[in-house]
Amino acid sequence: MRGDRAQRPKLTGLCLAAALAAAAPASAQEPPDRREERTYLNNWSELRAALARCWQIPPGTEGSTIAFLFGLDRTGAIRGTPLVTARRIEGDAEAGRRYEEAARQALERCFPVSITPSFARALGESPIRLRFVNTPPAPAYQINSNITIFAPP
Incomplete structure (x- = not known):
């Protein structure tokens, strides 16, 4: 039983991380090359x-x-x-x-x-x-x- 309790916080943390990743905006999940390109002025x-x-x-x-x-x-x-x-x-x-x-x-x-x-x-x-x-x-x-x-x- 003690082993089960030790695993619960880890599983809860993994579930929380998965939920946050699913809720993140699409642009945050996309690789940098697929995000909207920003134009930087140079002169x-x-x-x-x-x-x-x-x-x-x-x-x-x-x-x-x-x-x-x-x-x-x-x-x-x-x-x-x-x-x-x-x-x-x-x-x-x-x-x-x-x-x-x-x-x-x-x-x-x-x-x-x-x-x-x-x-x-x-x-x-x-x-x-x-x-x-x-x-x-x-x-x-x-x-x-x-x-x-x-x-x-």
Whole structure:
């Protein structure tokens, strides 16, 4: 009988482990190569492209511009609240509200971004100056943390 009692905790532990494994999400059970691939951004150009994909331009705001200043931490998350440093809104007050809201939603959709360790080091304490410009693309100052996202042609 003593041997039976000694085996019960082991069996109970095995049953508990099996139950937890069955209840775990499918992605945790799949081998790493079958899990969803995460894209890690490795440079400023890739960050610009990601931001452009996040921006959904509201109609009736052609010619409008808004600029933000913010920083990213080493995990790709925005530090603090982005500061609006400039805005030029074309259209009425409602168009201005929609334009600013669309720009803020782009930031919410995009961040945090997944970044490589080397890009995290490059980010350092660099403030990011981001402009959303609802005009056709034009030459712009696009060096490192100075980012301009134009409306698609």
